Amino acid sequence: MTATSENLSMVETPGVAWRKQIRFALIGALSSAFIALAGMPVGLDGRSIIQPVLSMGFLSLLWVPFVLATIAGSEVVLEGMTARTRDSKDLLAGGIVGLGSAGGLVLLMVLIQNFNLRDPLVNWSPQLLNLLSFNRSLAVGGLLWVLLGLILGVFGGAMHVLPKKLCSRIRTVVLSVFAVSVLETFLTDLLEGFRLEVLTDFVYYKRGGLEVGGALLVAALALLIPLLVGTRIRDVKKQVVDLPAEERKRVNLILLAVSAALLLVLPFFLGKIANELLANVGLFVLLALGLNVVVGLAGILDLGYVAFFAVGGYTTAVLTSPNSPGFSPELPWPIALIVVVVLTGIVGLFIGAPVIRMRGDYLAIVTLGFGEIIRLLFLSDWLSGWFGGAQGITNIPGVDVGIGTVKGTDPRSVFLLVLVFCAIAIYVSWRLENSRLGRAWMAIREDEDVAEAMGVNTTNTKLMAFVVGAVLASFSGAIFSAKVGSIFPTSFLMLVSIIILVVVIVGGMGNIAGVIVGALVLIGVLGGPKQPGLLQEFSQFKLLIYGALLVWMMLKRPEG
């Protein structure tokens, strides 16, 4: 421990906590080695961020020393204490963390060279070693890593030493370069819709990632735009807030209308890939909004939410497909949808009624059990006369809307359809949140006994949450089966429930806008259980990241 301040009247936080730094250095070493062994550097090497300088694979290792050094350097300043003035010792502390992380990698490299553990550990390969040592000898590679770790660690530590404004600028630049690079597929698609191929050709490398020039351009823009527009936006915002309530409402309405119109026009400028992606995101937005009603508003942890999605999808398939094995009325989709909604609502009641009185955690497990039972029933030979067992139901026709059919082969139409239903779902959940029922849900969530004492019929109210959630999921299921054109029990694993739960929790339970953003970011970038996201290379790691994200969110920001 270094000496504290000589001024005794003010308690200062003590100097750099060296022990903490060493602990973080060890954590860094372990996590770098884990990431390397998990195969991220090799698996993600194909995707470049800035061609040819930086690939996703290296980025997966490089963030460790920087972020850990930043976290290790942050200190809680309690009331009555003044924050310690930061000095060069903080840089040193960051350096230690960085060195630790690099040390983990170097140790791993030495181990890989001398032992062969490929048998249990699939990524224990010479390929990893080559990549880690930059295709040079072990000594050179090791030295480079130590240097890199040191530099990044010092940078991480420096985040506390440099003035705040500069730090936030740096952060914006780095993040926007990263974001523009990740959104490559989407932005190319969009810009090509506006016939701006010239720009994309300049900015992007052929196979994903930015050119160096493009990266510099983006960085410059990210630096300049806030400087030019920053104050103006603040002024406008202030004006709007100052307006009388009546007018503010009107401004909000206009903003809403403009963004809705933009969203409606957007699909026509997007290519196939982006539309497909957004359609998938939309399906998950629907599911997440439904689960948000159940978990976020009513506080019921439903782990078998996928059951309603499955029932919606299967009912649509049975009612519309000519190939449905048992009963095949071949109804048009909109009429089938009515049946689907009613039926799923009833299933919601049936699943909800027995579990509604259970303790919260028992309820979670039992709903999970129901979800699995429903999937097993769809899969079983017993009911294969109706649902086709493992073969599923194929040849589901699209949605006939007069001007054309909505089908999976035409993602633009699917996206528009999803958009319409998302709008309905958003409107419904927004109205419900402020209704008598919504307030009753929130009362139950906060304290069930008190809610009951205030005259809320808790049983019926909670059942209503189940039913509303089920209906929203059934929309998604109906669109899903029309989009994919065939339906199998493997689309309805428990995994789906968990991923929707992660989306809702990351977005913020009970927060409609948050949930939508959560779905956009998570499903759009990482991808759904089966659907690829923007980072297709991530597919083998996305579940790992979902798990880690869920734990991290619960520990650090349970409110989303």
Next chain:
Amino acid sequence: MHLGGLRCNSTTVTLGTDVATTHDAKRISRVLWVDRFLTFIRLAFVVVIAVGLFAFIAQQIDPQNPLARWLNPDATGLTAPQFKGLLVTGLAQGAMYGLIALGYSMVYGVLGFINFAHGEVFMVGAMSGMITSNKLADAGLWEDAFLFCLAFVVITSILISTAVAVIMERIAYRPLRGAPRLIPLITSIGVSFFLQNVSVVLLGPGAKSYPSLPTWLSQKRSLLGFEIEGTKLVVLLTAAVSMAGLWFLVERTKTGKAMRAVAEDKEIAALMGIDVNRTIVTTFAVGGAMAGVAGILWGILFRSVIHTTGFLPGIKAFSAAVVGGIGNLGGAMAGGLSLGAAEATAPLVLLEPLGVDGVSQLRDAVAFAVLIFVLLVRPSGLFGERLSEDDRA
């Protein structure tokens, strides 16, 4: 929004119509609606079981019997060895579920939340057993000195899964102590998801197999009129020994006394000079060790392990813990055995006579149905819960 948001203190009502007595008539009718429905579901469960049993007995007496033909035209009936075989398989698996269930039960007893990731601790045990036993088989020791190898494998996998359980507690659950009980539950779902996928990225996604067992072990031998495969005998014996060890630890040692005290009331235990944190870590460690043993038993029984191995046995073991009464260790073992037996026999005894096709696919569905049935009829389990006052809620 708020942390307290997830609190769900629903009163556990078994046949609770008393809730509505003081309110107006309209309310009574509303509450009764769900209750009627629940009674109906309970009755339906009982009727299905009764009819299935009845049809089973009918078909056992004579498969040509009109009663047996009524629902299942091609009823054949089970022979006694078939039934005994099913029962032994069920009991062996049940013993394994029981060992896993102990971990759920102890953690629930002490901390009052479902450690969803416990199934993954079991998976880690099975995986580490797979690795060590394959290494030993490569070295040529597995066949020659089987018992020594088995002991070594069991000890390493106990160590590894205990370590995983303890680290898990330290990183994910300790910071959440005192949070509403659904928060650690959600966290544990995340931990479980994470551990599964750690196994995927480190060890690869495919199924991995244990080396084959020596023939003297896997051959059948008869015991008390049952034909038992040696492996199942080993599983049953190991489970019995572990259970005895655990019973000794909990009931006869100072650590066990501390654990029971912490389960009863954390604050008072702390006032009595018990290190609560250490006791909780011990609880996790003991649960982890039991899961490690169960992992090896899984390896011996099925000889194949994959990253999702932990999920279904985990849920079933939780069901077993509920069936036996959560917090009740003997109950957990008994619950495991009865769940295993039910899951193995019910498809053929109850569902086949009812004319259901492809019954063996519905084993897992039967396990979940048992869970739902027990929670509907007797939420405190067959042998009674042992929870502290605030966890009972």
